[in-house]
Amino acid sequence: MSDVRSLLLVGVGGQGxxxxxxxxxxxxxxxxxxxxxxxxxxxxxxxxxxYSHIRYGPRVHSPLVEExxxxxxxxxxxxxxxxxxxxxxxxxxxxINTEAVVPPxxxxxRRGWTPxxxxxxxxxxxxxxxxxxxxxxxxxxxxxxxxxxxxxxxxGVLASRLDLPDxxxxxxxxxxxxxxxxxxxxxxxxxxxxxxxxRDTAPVDGSRRPVQARPSSRDGATAFLIDVVDGWCKGCxxxxxxxxxxxxxxxxxxxxxxxxxxxxxxxxxxxWLCPDFAIAVRGVAPVxxxxxxxxx
Amino acid sequence: MSAGDRAVPPEVSLLQGNQACARGAIAxxxxxxxxxxxxxxxxxAEAMAALLPRMGGVFIQMEDEIAxxxxxxxxxxxxxxAMTATSGPGFSLMQEHxxxxxxxxxxxxxxxxxxxxxxxxxxxxxxQADVMQARWGTHGDHPAVVLAPASSxxxxxxxxxxFNLAEQLRTPVILLYDEVIxxxxxxxxxxxxxxxPVQQRRRPAGSVEAYRPYAAADGKIPPLAxxxxxxxxxVTGLAHDERGFPTQDPAVIGSMQRRVQGKAxxxxxxxxxxxxxxxxxxxxxxxxxxxxxxxxxxxxxAARAQGIKAGxxxxxxxxxxxxxxxxxxxxxxRAVVVxxxxxxxxxxxxxxxxxxxxxxxxxxxxxxxPIAPEEILAAVETASRRGAGAGTSHG
Amino acid sequence: xxxxxxxxxEYRRYLRQEMMPHILCPGCGHGIVLGALLRALAGRGVDPxxxxxxxxxxxxxxxxxxxxxxxxxxxxxxxxxxxxxxxxARPELAVIVLTGDGDGLAIGxxxxxxxxxxxxxxxxxxxxxxxxxxxxGQLAPTTPSFQRTATTPYGNLEPAFDACRLLTAAGATxxxxxxxxxxxxxxxxxxxxxxxxxxxxVEVLTECPEYYGRxxxxxxxxxxxxxxxxxxxxxxxxxxxxxxxxxxxEGAGAAAGGQVRPGLAFGILHREERPELTEAxxxxxxxxxx
Numbered sequence: 013m014s015d016v017r018s019l020l021l022v023g024v025g026g027q028g029x030x031x032x033x034x035x036x037x038x039x040x041x042x043x044x045x046x047x048x049x050x051x052x053x054x055x056x057x058x059x060x061x062x063y064s065h066i067r068y069g070p071r072v073h074s075p076l077v078e079e080x081x082x083x084x085x086x087x088x089x090x091x092x093x094x095x096x097x098x099x100x101x102x103x104x105x106x107x108i109n110t111e112a113v114v115p116p117x118x119x120x121x122r123r124g125w126t127p128x129x130x131x132x133x134x135x136x137x138x139x140x141x142x143x144x145x146x147x148x149x150x151x152x153x154x155x156x157x158x159x160x161x162x163x164x165x166x167x168g169v170l171a172s173r174l175d176l177p178d179x180x181x182x183x184x185x186x187x188x189x190x191x192x193x194x195x196x197x198x199x200x201x202x203x204x205x206x207x208x209x210x211r212d213t214a215p216v217d218g219s220r221r222p223v224q225a226r227p228s229s230r231d232g233a234t235a236f237l238i239d240v241v242d243g244w245c246k247g248c249x250x251x252x253x254x255x256x257x258x259x260x261x262x263x264x265x266x267x268x269x270x271x272x273x274x275x276x277x278x279x280x281x282x283x284w285l286c287p288d289f290a291i292a293v294r295g296v297a298p299v300x301x302x303x304x305x306x307x308x
Numbered sequence: 309m310s311a312g313d314r315a316v317p318p319e320v321s322l323l324q325g326n327q328a329c330a331r332g333a334i335a336x337x338x339x340x341x342x343x344x345x346x347x348x349x350x351x352x353a354e355a356m357a358a359l360l361p362r363m364g365g366v367f368i369q370m371e372d373e374i375a376x377x378x379x380x381x382x383x384x385x386x387x388x389x390a391m392t393a394t395s396g397p398g399f400s401l402m403q404e405h406x407x408x409x410x411x412x413x414x415x416x417x418x419x420x421x422x423x424x425x426x427x428x429x430x431x432x433x434x435x436q437a438d439v440m441q442a443r444w445g446t447h448g449d450h451p452a453v454v455l456a457p458a459s460s461x462x463x464x465x466x467x468x469x470x471f472n473l474a475e476q477l478r479t480p481v482i483l484l485y486d487e488v489i490x491x492x493x494x495x496x497x498x499x500x501x502x503x504x505p506v507q508q509r510r511r512p513a514g515s516v517e518a519y520r521p522y523a524a525a526d527g528k529i530p531p532l533a534x535x536x537x538x539x540x541x542x543v544t545g546l547a548h549d550e551r552g553f554p555t556q557d558p559a560v561i562g563s564m565q566r567r568v569q570g571k572a573x574x575x576x577x578x579x580x581x582x583x584x585x586x587x588x589x590x591x592x593x594x595x596x597x598x599x600x601x602x603x604x605x606x607x608x609x610a611a612r613a614q615g616i617k618a619g620x621x622x623x624x625x626x627x628x629x630x631x632x633x634x635x636x637x638x639x640x641x642r643a644v645v646v647x648x649x650x651x652x653x654x655x656x657x658x659x660x661x662x663x664x665x666x667x668x669x670x671x672x673x674x675x676x677x678p679i680a681p682e683e684i685l686a687a688v689e690t691a692s693r694r695g696a697g698a699g700t701s702h703g
Numbered sequence: 704x705x706x707x708x709x710x711x712x713e714y715r716r717y718l719r720q721e722m723m724p725h726i727l728c729p730g731c732g733h734g735i736v737l738g739a740l741l742r743a744l745a746g747r748g749v750d751p752x753x754x755x756x757x758x759x760x761x762x763x764x765x766x767x768x769x770x771x772x773x774x775x776x777x778x779x780x781x782x783x784x785x786x787x788x789x790x791x792a793r794p795e796l797a798v799i800v801l802t803g804d805g806d807g808l809a810i811g812x813x814x815x816x817x818x819x820x821x822x823x824x825x826x827x828x829x830x831x832x833x834x835x836x837x838x839x840g841q842l843a844p845t846t847p848s849f850q851r852t853a854t855t856p857y858g859n860l861e862p863a864f865d866a867c868r869l870l871t872a873a874g875a876t877x878x879x880x881x882x883x884x885x886x887x888x889x890x891x892x893x894x895x896x897x898x899x900x901x902x903x904x905v906e907v908l909t910e911c912p913e914y915y916g917r918x919x920x921x922x923x924x925x926x927x928x929x930x931x932x933x934x935x936x937x938x939x940x941x942x943x944x945x946x947x948x949x950x951x952x953e954g955a956g957a958a959a960g961g962q963v964r965p966g967l968a969f970g971i972l973h974r975e976e977r978p979e980l981t982e983a984x985x986x987x988x989x990x991x992x993x
Contacts (some may be wrong), residue, residue, distance in 0.1 A: 361991035382789035385792075536755065541774075
């Protein structure tokens with residue numbers, strides 16, 4: 013049994029967990045191992061919990077990793093990582109993405125940045141795993157100008173801690189990802205493999221509270237308040253794209269925030285085209301700057 | 309229609325089973341019928357189409373049986389007592405919504421007039437081959453309340469009973485009879501309005517905010533608000549919590565499943581009693597239901613005339629199955645003859661409930677013809693001749 | 704444009720805020736459609752106690768869990784039949800059916816056309832995202848020819864339904880098509896549909912970036928939404944063979960208030976007066992009693 017390695021890949025729908033699991037299994041086969049894999053992807057919607065059990069070695073009987081049995085836990089999403097932590101064996105390796113994806117379907121109590129969602133705080137993981145490798149894979153992927161390869165970066169990190177030959181990984185990646193993305197995925201894999209830890213994992217953006225822009229009153233006419241319900245925003249970018257005055261942007265957490273409230277003309281396109289009811293534009297009577305402050 | 313000081317006498321009519329069903333539904337307060345024509349149940353729809361508009365009720369012929377039961381459930385949620393009627397092929401189509409009504413706990417009555425099957429089978433001939441479909445036809449665990457009348461009078465009475473059970477238990481109730489009873493004309497005595505026990509569903513009395521459509525306090529059936537009365541709530545076929553919203557919490561789902569599945573079992577006292585005849589000293593019991601029960605009753609009398617100690621047991625509620633009663637019957641007889649118009653469905657339940665205390669033998673027929681008393685008598689005679697056979701564990 | 708900005712967000716009171724955020728994917732257009740409907744209801748000052756929303760199975764149907772009305776989430780395709788029973792029992796309620804293109808036009812097609820034929824007073828909003836989203840992006844009866852889905856990996860060989868023409872032929876007395884990119888005309892269509900006596904059908908083109916968009920390389924939800932502004936061209940570029948949806952030759956879209964785009968009919972496409980079923984029944988029932 014001891015020559016069988018147990019891996020657990022966990023995340024949420026849309027992160028490429030299943031694809032990553034397929035690559036790992038393929039790399040194991042290419043390295044001449046017996047491998048078994050079992051996966052669950054829940055609701056079809058993006059955001060449902062997804063996990064993949066993988067066990068490999070000279071001879072493997074069951075794909076299922078038991079609680080306390082995983083040699084390596086790869087968490088593509090922060091809260092999922094915490095949830096699955098009991099599956100890691102004593103002294104096991106935790107590879108965790110500090111990116112938080114609030115799964116809209118899975119848990120209402122994990123609404124973004126409300127008290128229910130666990131704070132992204134790597135320091136708290138100390139002592140809960142033999143080795144903690146935490147990084148913001150999405151931010152790293154963005155540096156490669158290709159957001160979708162965050163999963164491959166994490167695979168690179170995983171490869172650095174497993175005993176499979178580099179060639180097996182590269183062949184597996186090349187054979188699994190879409191042909192047009194082989195090159196960028198291989199770069200992402202190398203990037204992950206070379207990463208050194210610990211890394212700076214501070215949130216890119218510090219804002220935690222629902223954003224309320226101050227009313228604008230540029231010309232003494234009606235002013236507008238843009239209310240953003242942070243926990244409902246899924247970062248689809250629609251409001252940012254349709255705002256004629258460029259009042260909005262997505263922040264580092266992929267949530268919308270108001271950057272220029274004064275420019276808002278109250279056209280409400282952002283509100284009407286937000287599929288998640290996360291924006292409301294309110295008109296307020298012309299106000300002086302100091303009374304505006306009091307209304308906040 | 310006031311009768312002054314004198315009580316209104318009951319109405320006595322010669323009615324087909326199907327007509328008696330419609331009259332019973334009206335007497336029970338049914339004010340909505342949705343259905344789709346199918347032999348041999350169509351007379352129920354025709355009678356309801358004539359009766360309901362006069363009562364301020366609604367009749368609608370839907371595009372198929374799936375839609376019929378859907379409309380019935382919708383109307384029930386709107387506060388009306390509602391019913392549909394069909395036969396085997398249509399009953400198969402309805403199974404999707406039998407499950408929905410069980411799971412969402414919507415009271416309604418479904419009549420299945422059994423004809424020969426499977427598939428299109430024998431549209432104009434009787435059968436009793438839907439008894440297992442009535443129990444297990446829809447997918448998933450669910451409660452089943454199924455009544456089986458054996459005469460026009462009983463069709464009338466049990467239709468009223470079916471509505472009462474549906475309203476009290478907040479669940480669909482299935483009335484199961486066959487083509488012979490559907491078309492047989494018999495004397496039916498119908499009490500005047502007010503002369504029948506008519507039950508209404510529990511409606512919430514508390515605040516709108518506190519209403520929990522699926523919370524059963526002290527094992528009681530949760531009250532059901534009707535749509536449009538200020539209680540805004542959610543009804544879904546997904547696994548749901550006490551408020552009716554989808555959940556994936558295993559603890560919540562498990563207790564909800566057990567509560568809903570167990571509803572009928574916990575309220576057996578509300579079910580109509582079985583008919584028992586000459587059972588006190590019986591050595592051979594005949595178990596039969598519906599139309600086969602009528603032949604069985606005659607067979608038992610004939611057997612007694614020959615000196616065979618035969619008795620008769622006819623459940624009026626097939627589901628939940630009368631386990632304890634059948635067990636008690638089996639404890640006091642040598643053999644139980646199960647007479648049914650199928651190739652063996654309830655006989656397995658009888659054998660299970662008998663727990664090996666008595667021999668269980670079948671008198672089965674599935675050719676579109678009703679079972680004759682002579683066939684059952686022959687089975688009783690055979691069982692009697694075999695003497696104290698296997699399985700007689702009592703002294 | 705709503706004039707009073709202080710009350711313009713009134714429609715949010717119809718949301719079950721404690722249930723939000725809803726389960727639909729980032730960039731999915733369904734929420735935009737719901738928003739337009741809720742604003743139309745708010746614009747008419749509708750009492751939420753007098754609204755029942757009935758839905759089938761699918762992404763769009765899940766929206767009924769998030770609105771604070773009496774809500775009935777039924778079985779796949781059957782919502783019009785449930786709604787028919789409910790409306791007959793309680794004609795005074797505004798009964799609104801939410802359905803998707805698979806729910807309403809494939810498995811539930813029969814129920815939909817018969818509800819239209821009866822001219823029962825329901826508003827049916829059909830969310831057309833051209834694909835089965837909830838089950839993972841399979842072929843829908845509205846998937847345009849040659850497009851890819853999870854079950855048409857080599858392209859769809861079947862033609863698509865034109866839901867509005869189908870429902871007009873079936874007897875719907877109010878038929879309209881809107882799109883998510885144009886929320887103001889959409890809200891106006893919804894308001895007129897709500898005011899209509901009889902069966903009102905509103906089809907809305909919406910986006911499934913997660914499956915349909917991904918399989919057909921149509922970009923993000925935002926990109927798909929913006930692409931609605933150049934529907935025929937954008938798709939003609941990709942297909943070079945067929946238009947995005949069947950072309951309606953006669954300029955019927957000009958009939959009322961909506962916007963017309965080359966090759967696609969938008970706006971109110973059909974409207975007629977015919978007795979509404981519950982009213983007809985009430986009248987006939989009075990006769991039967993008398």
